[in-house]
Amino acid sequence: xxxVKGSIDNLSTTVTRHFAHIKNQHxxxxxxxxxxxxxxxxxxxxxxxxxxxGDAQHPLLVEFAAAYDAVYKYEYAFAGGGLEGFNQxxxxxxxxxxxxxxxxxxxxxxxxxxx
Numbered sequence: 001x002x003x004v005k006g007s008i009d010n011l012s013t014t015v016t017r018h019f020a021h022i023k024n025q026h027x028x029x030x031x032x033x034x035x036x037x038x039x040x041x042x043x044x045x046x047x048x049x050x051x052x053x054g055d056a057q058h059p060l061l062v063e064f065a066a067a068y069d070a071v072y073k074y075e076y077a078f079a080g081g082g083l084e085g086f087n088q089x090x091x092x093x094x095x096x097x098x099x100x101x102x103x104x105x106x107x108x109x110x111x112x113x114x115x
């Protein structure tokens with residue numbers, strides 16, 4: 001697999017920080033939006049590396065994409081509507097968001113293990 005260690009580390013850090021930011025009810029800031037966009041780029045780099053790894057990594061690719069999408073919906077709500085928008089859509093689902101974040105981090109660990 002292509003060397004995507006930097007993207008893996010960035011994505012892991014960003015989803016962890018973004019969850020904490022939202023859980024702690026911090027307001028939307030521009031830096032958060034920039035990190036959100038960069039995390040999407042990191043996701044796409046990792047996704048492409050898994051695609052190029054061949055059929056053997058297809059199940060991991062599918063799992064990774066689904067895990068990212070599960071987190072993305074929460075982050076997108078915050079990016080698009082700020083704290084108020086997030087709370088309107090998902091304010092009562094912070095535990096589900098945390099589970100999605102934790103699952104993505106578990107899948108990222110599987111991606112790290114790919115040669």
